[in-house]
Amino acid sequence: MKHQHDQDFESLLRDKGLKSTPLRLALLEILDLAISPMTAEEITHRLKKVSFDRATLFRALKTFTESQILNTVDLGEGFHRYERNCELHHHHHHIICTSCKKIEVVPFCVPDEFKKFLTKKGYRQISHRMDFSGICKSCT
Amino acid sequence: MKHQHDQDFESLLRDKGLKSTPLRLALLEILDLAISPMTAEEITHRLKKVSFDRATLFRALKTFTESQILNTVDLGEGFHRYERNCELHHHHHHIICTSCKKIEVVPFCVPDEFKKFLTKKGYRQISHRMDFSGICKSCT
DNA sequence: GTTTATGCAAATGGTTTGCACTCGA
DNA sequence: TCGAGTGCAAACCATTTGCATAAAC
Numbered sequence: 543m544k545h546q547h548d549q550d551f552e553s554l555l556r557d558k559g560l561k562s563t564p565l566r567l568a569l570l571e572i573l574d575l576a577i578s579p580m581t582a583e584e585i586t587h588r589l590k591k592v593s594f595d596r597a598t599l600f601r602a603l604k605t606f607t608e609s610q611i612l613n614t615v616d617l618g619e620g621f622h623r624y625e626r627n628c629e630l631h632h633h634h635h636h637i638i639c640t641s642c643k644k645i646e647v648v649p650f651c652v653p654d655e656f657k658k659f660l661t662k663k664g665y666r667q668i669s670h671r672m673d674f675s676g677i678c679k680s681c682t
Numbered sequence: 683m684k685h686q687h688d689q690d691f692e693s694l695l696r697d698k699g700l701k702s703t704p705l706r707l708a709l710l711e712i713l714d715l716a717i718s719p720m721t722a723e724e725i726t727h728r729l730k731k732v733s734f735d736r737a738t739l740f741r742a743l744k745t746f747t748e749s750q751i752l753n754t755v756d757l758g759e760g761f762h763r764y765e766r767n768c769e770l771h772h773h774h775h776h777i778i779c780t781s782c783k784k785i786e787v788v789p790f791c792v793p794d795e796f797k798k799f800l801t802k803k804g805y806r807q808i809s810h811r812m813d814f815s816g817i818c819k820s821c822t
Numbered sequence: 823g824t825t826t827a828t829g830c831a832a833a834t835g836g837t838t839t840g841c842a843c844t845c846g847a
Numbered sequence: 848t849c850g851a852g853t854g855c856a857a858a859c860c861a862t863t864t865g866c867a868t869a870a871a872c
Binding site: 640 | 789
């Protein structure tokens with residue numbers, strides 16, 4: 543499985559009705575390779591090559607999230623993280639090490655019964671958030 | 683089951699090594715009666731009778747959370763909510779209606795296997811967050 | 823009399839917005 | 848060309864902090 547090229551990113555943007563710009567392509571390149579969800583600041587550091595404005599970055603992150611190109615991840619750190627949202631890498635949850643901040647994907651999701659229960663209670667369009675934290679092996 | 687009185691709150695504070703002040707007592711009174719976790723703003727409204735400063739409120743909320751008198755709740759709204767943390771009302775999770783913002787407690791928690799799995803992976807002091815959102819019956 | 827809590831004012835930090843300009847399609 | 852995307856500067860908003868004063872124990 544090889545990485546997507548700029549060309550793929552361009553068609554991705556086109557499919558979503560978004561214009562292709564240097565910042566957006568660079569953003570997709572970085573996030574496509576990321577193993578863990580990245581903060582705006584981490585992204586900024588990796589974007590040194592491309593000139594861009596902070597506001598533009600946040601606008602792009604927001605637009606991409608709305609277009610389902612990215613997921614905005616909240617791990618209770620006081621800021622957001624962003625990750626690619628593609629078929630290879632769909633809905634999942636994380637655990638973050640409270641010491642070294644390493645983030646891993648966790649291989650389970652909220653049990654179906656929970657959703658069923660809430661549906662019976664009359665809730666529609668239910669979604670959930672779940673994340674874990676702890677001290678990882680290396681930090682023990 | 684009757685509500686705690688100021689006197690009980692005073693001993694609660696004493697037990698935690700905290701000083702008893704008008705604001706703190708008023709805060710405990712309000713939160714002890716609250717059915718859902720409240721925002722700092724909601725609390726401020728209910729505190730009209732007592733004069734206090736915003737910074738002091740946040741300091742009290744922080745102190746109380748550190749002393750386990752309160753839980754700080756994050757439902758991804760962009761601000762925090764606070765709720766009493768007592769034996770009658772321990773660890774639990776919420777669902778918030780995305781339309782009317784009503785919050786309910788949900789009668790389940792993350793399965794034990796999840797924690798076991800993460801423990802086997804080498805994680806210690808694991809904690810979790812889980813919350814739901816959806817459109818409630820009344821808002822359908 | 824100490825220690826801790828409070829008020830005031832100013833700062834913080836992530837994120838957003840208004841507006842004029844620029845660039846991609 | 849024409850609307851979407853960008854840069855700049857300023858605003859936002861929940862929360863925090865420094866510091867001097869005041870209240871609790």
